[in-house]
Structures are given as C-alpha cells and as structure tokens.
Amino acid sequence: MGKPKAAKMPKAKPQPAPKRATSAASGSTAQAQKGDGAGASNPVPPGAAVSLDDHVAKRARVSRGRDLQTLVNRALDNPHFKHIPENTRINKEVEGLTLRARLSELIENLPAGSRIGTCTYASLARQYSDGSSCIENLKPAKVSVPDARLKAILQKLDDAPGAARPCRMLQMYLGHCGALDDYNLIALCKSTLNARQLSKPAWEANTLAIMQYFVRLDVRSKYHAVYQACLPLFDKCLAQTFNDLKKSGAQLSTFLGTHGKMLTLVCPEADIAEISAHADDLSSVSAAVCRVCNGSAVGNAMMASKVVEMQTKRISSDIADIVKPLREGVGKVTPAIVNDIREKAWELCANVDDAGQTTDRDIHVTFLLGDVKLKDVPDLETEVELRIAAALKSRFWNRSGGLVGLDYEKWVCDHPTGEAGEVEAELIHEWNTARTLVQDLVRNPKDDTFSEMRAIITRNKSAILGLDKTFTLELSFLEGAEALVEETVLRRTLGCLPSQSQLLTFQESLRMLSDLNKSDMCKKAPEAAKERITSVIRVVNSMARGQVPEGSKDLTAVFFSQALTRCSYFMNVTFVGAKGGLVGKPSLDAYLQDLSSRMDEDEAFGISVIEKVKCFFLVAE
Numbered sequence: 001m002g003k004p005k006a007a008k009m010p011k012a013k014p015q016p017a018p019k020r021a022t023s024a025a026s027g028s029t030a031q032a033q034k035g036d037g038a039g040a041s042n043p044v045p046p047g048a049a050v051s052l053d054d055h056v057a058k059r060a061r062v063s064r065g066r067d068l069q070t071l072v073n074r075a076l077d078n079p080h081f082k083h084i085p086e087n088t089r090i091n092k093e094v095e096g097l098t099l100r101a102r103l104s105e106l107i108e109n110l111p112a113g114s115r116i117g118t119c120t121y122a123s124l125a126r127q128y129s130d131g132s133s134c135i136e137n138l139k140p141a142k143v144s145v146p147d148a149r150l151k152a153i154l155q156k157l158d159d160a161p162g163a164a165r166p167c168r169m170l171q172m173y174l175g176h177c178g179a180l181d182d183y184n185l186i187a188l189c190k191s192t193l194n195a196r197q198l199s200k201p202a203w204e205a206n207t208l209a210i211m212q213y214f215v216r217l218d219v220r221s222k223y224h225a226v227y228q229a230c231l232p233l234f235d236k237c238l239a240q241t242f243n244d245l246k247k248s249g250a251q252l253s254t255f256l257g258t259h260g261k262m263l264t265l266v267c268p269e270a271d272i273a274e275i276s277a278h279a280d281d282l283s284s285v286s287a288a289v290c291r292v293c294n295g296s297a298v299g300n301a302m303m304a305s306k307v308v309e310m311q312t313k314r315i316s317s318d319i320a321d322i323v324k325p326l327r328e329g330v331g332k333v334t335p336a337i338v339n340d341i342r343e344k345a346w347e348l349c350a351n352v353d354d355a356g357q358t359t360d361r362d363i364h365v366t367f368l369l370g371d372v373k374l375k376d377v378p379d380l381e382t383e384v385e386l387r388i389a390a391a392l393k394s395r396f397w398n399r400s401g402g403l404v405g406l407d408y409e410k411w412v413c414d415h416p417t418g419e420a421g422e423v424e425a426e427l428i429h430e431w432n433t434a435r436t437l438v439q440d441l442v443r444n445p446k447d448d449t450f451s452e453m454r455a456i457i458t459r460n461k462s463a464i465l466g467l468d469k470t471f472t473l474e475l476s477f478l479e480g481a482e483a484l485v486e487e488t489v490l491r492r493t494l495g496c497l498p499s500q501s502q503l504l505t506f507q508e509s510l511r512m513l514s515d516l517n518k519s520d521m522c523k524k525a526p527e528a529a530k531e532r533i534t535s536v537i538r539v540v541n542s543m544a545r546g547q548v549p550e551g552s553k554d555l556t557a558v559f560f561s562q563a564l565t566r567c568s569y570f571m572n573v574t575f576v577g578a579k580g581g582l583v584g585k586p587s588l589d590a591y592l593q594d595l596s597s598r599m600d601e602d603e604a605f606g607i608s609v610i611e612k613v614k615c616f617f618l619v620a621e
Contacts, residue, residue: 154188214265231266238263263298368409412484489533498570
C-alpha cells in the first residue's frame, strides 16, 4: 500500500464585510435604506458619517463598552423623533416592539465601527409616528377641488420623477402661487417630500421651495398639523443643505443670511435672530447657541463645533486661573505643588465633553514677554501641561538655579527682577537639557543671521522635543522673535541718543552706538535694523563734526523721526546757554529764532554763529 496522502486543509472562504445594521427594523426600514427623498441612485455608503445627530453617532461608534441604556436614551433624542408625542414614543408598539425596544435591539446588534444610519432613523420615525403627525397619514378636513396647475405639475413629477424640468416648474409655481387649502397642500407634501425616486439635489431643491412657500404664506399657523408632519424632513433638508454649503466653503453667517427665514420653521425664531446679529462673536449669545444646537439636526450641524469651541475656550480661561499661582508665587515650587495644580486642572477637564472637537485648537499662553500663540493643541490635558510649563519657565527664566536663558531670549527680554523663590531641580531638568542642546546648535559662527539661527532650531525640533515635550512654547516664541529682535535693536538705538532725562555728548552717544552695533544681537538682527542703526550713527557723526547730516530714505519713518527728535537734545550740551531752561527741540527752535532776530541786527554775528548750529538744521526741519 502506498503512503496515505496528506489531507488538504480547506481554504478559508472570505467573509463578507459586515453590513450596516439597519435590517433589524423590518417593513419599510429596508426600503428606507434607499434614502428619504434622495433616491435609489444615492444609497448611503457603509460607515458614512450621515447621522443627523453627530455627537450621538460618534459616541455610539467609539463607546461599545458603555451602558446600553445610555446609548438608547441618546438615540431617542435623535431629531427624527422630536415630533412624536412622548406617550406614543413610550407605548406604541410596531410588530410587538416599542421604539425603545427596537432601538435597543438595533444598537445591541451593531457591528463594530457601525452606527444607526439616517435612513433607519427616518424609517423608524415614520413607523412610530401617530396619525396626526405623519405625512403618509395626513388627511384634509374636507375634500376640495384640486388646483389644476398644481395637479398638472405633480403628474409630470410622477411620470418623470428624475427629470429636471418638472422640478423647476414646481419650484417656480410655489414661488408665486396663492394660498393652497389643506387638501392641495397635503397632496403637494405627499407627492414631493416623500418622493424616494428623486435625486438628493432635486429633493433638496423641492423641499426648500416648499419651505419658502410655508414662510411666505405663514402655513405654520394656518395648518399646524401639516407643518408638524413636515418638520422632520424640513430639518433634514436644512441640515444637508448646510453641510453641502460648508464643504464648499460657505460661512455660517452667510447661511444664516440666505436661509434664516427657513431656519425659523425648525429653530426658535428669536434665537436665530440673536445668533444672526452676533454671528462674528457667538460667545455673547451662548445660551441661544446651545438651544439651537440641542433642538434640531440643522442646529446641531451649525452649532455643535461652536458649542465645543465656546466650552473649551471657557475651560481654557479657568485652567489659566488655576495655573496662575505657579507663575506669580514667591515660595518654593515642589513636584507635589505642581501635581496638586495639575490634578485640579484635570478635574476641570474631566467635566468637559470634547467629543465634538474635530480639529486641533489654537490657544494663547502667557510666556516670557507676553502672549504666545500655540497652534494645533489636540486636547485639554495637553493644554494643562503647556500652561504649567509656561508658568514655571517664565517665572524661573535666567535665574540662578532656574531655567537656562537662550541667547536670543536674553536679547529681547529684560533681566528678571524681584523674588521668584526656588524650584526643585527635577521639575526643570529636562527643560534645561533641551536648552543646552539648543545653545550648542546655534553657537556656530557661520550662522550670520537670526533667520539662519531660527532655521537650525526648527530643523532639529524633533530632537529637541524628544528632550522637552513643552518646547513648543519656545518654538512658537521663536516665530515672532525676529521681529522682537528688530524692535529691540531700534529701541536700544534710541536709548543711545540723548533725551530729557539723559543728556549726552556726541562722543558719549557715539561710543554707546558703537558698542550696540558690535553686539551679537545686532550682528544677527534683520538687515533693516542694521541699516537703521547705521543711518543713526552717520547722523550723529556728521553732527559731531559740525556738518549738516545727510537725509535718509527713512527720513519720514516713525523711527527716524524719533531719532532726530532725540538728536535735538545735543543742543543743551553743545550750547549750554539755551534760553528759558528749555531742552530738546523746543530749546533748539528758541535758539534758532533768537539767532534769526540777532542776524537782522548784526549780519556779521549771524554768519559767524551759523557755522556752529548748521549741524542741527536737519533736526530742526
């Protein structure tokens, strides 16, 4: 007998990808997956973020371990169910299940990474709506004569549901027609709002036209039952419209201006008016923003990110207040004190639901000279660590036993004064290690300019951040440091010139300007700053030699004007006898006026003296 052949292992059959769990809602639920008014040509793709309640959907997707009833309660708050009376939501059964039981079954059977879709919510809302609030079951008070024009248009829509022409005819008709009775109004709503065969753009355009008709003729107050039945679809249409426009770059203020009247069909009119009036700064109307956000799908689409933004902004301010003692205190700072501050801030963050935060935030932190803008802060916990680091680094910067001061920081920051207390070394050890590396990187004599020095630090930021995760503070400070260096050079240049409180001779001023010009700060300063200090040195040199200084291309600039004003104080050193006890330019003006009058009396005297004062002519202009 031959050797038995080895049994072949059966090939594993590829498993189909899990489908969205919408089939559990039987009956019309399966049909609803084709879309409510969006047509079979636009099915909802698996995993697509189309839930009208984005917060509920995201939490359901990521919180598989959470209590099932909590997720069911959130699903019950979906805007699709808001028009259903509470008693109906609790007690009505469809195929033996209440709405709560049906949602519980759906959520429990959701595949990982899935959530209840918009179409399923809409289908469930239709199944569990009572007769007075569902479009399919609307009945007119009495049968009347159909509007001939409307009937013809609706027939064309029914015959060619995907055609653009009958849709345009309907939209044009609704823009100018008179008031329809409830019989024709219900026929209109049933034929258009629930037309599943329409494409999504066509359905949205028709629905918007009906909403404009409702606003124009105040249908809401005349036929409230019809309005109430249409409300969920109005809400859905506005939410879809806003999201589409937002993707194309439209601003919230623009949408409020173009769709504000239609929004009042879904959102409180007073709140929409208040928000529209303060669209550029919603923090002043936060209560209205929260009401709109919580009240409808379109409100959630418009305001969810704004609510999170306002919430985190308020929390950021509270975190800054908690961390403030670390910056302004005078006692010894220990790890225990820092941990206590951190725990208080984290406790505050724990009460914030930032699930709606879809992008990193920009925050402002007080660091060294003032506010520094930190970009792309991912969460509140990171913000806490950055604010703690900013407080301690600012407090103990360039102090004995404290934080090592970087050269460019010393150029623009005044030496710290006052008591700062002590800080335990372990709190700043990593920070100083990173700063030591930075100092070594930028001490290359070939790095002639500040821009080159900044480029070196930026190029090696990964290695630096590996030592100090909070070095983003220094990197952000560095972005504006070049302008600060230029500003410091100009300020110190003016400080080398005489003033009312500092009378200097030409020689003293030139010596101070020369020392400043030779400093590392000036050598690495921007070219514009170097040119300005050179121009000032040239002016003072000319005046010291008794010559009229040459003009400058910066003659009309604010800085050069300030420098010339300072140069007028040389008058009080050169001509001690300036009349009236005046100093600076007033003294110069008085002297020249006196000289002019004396020249009229004694021309020889004027000519002999004019040589002495001609160096001030440019200053006197």
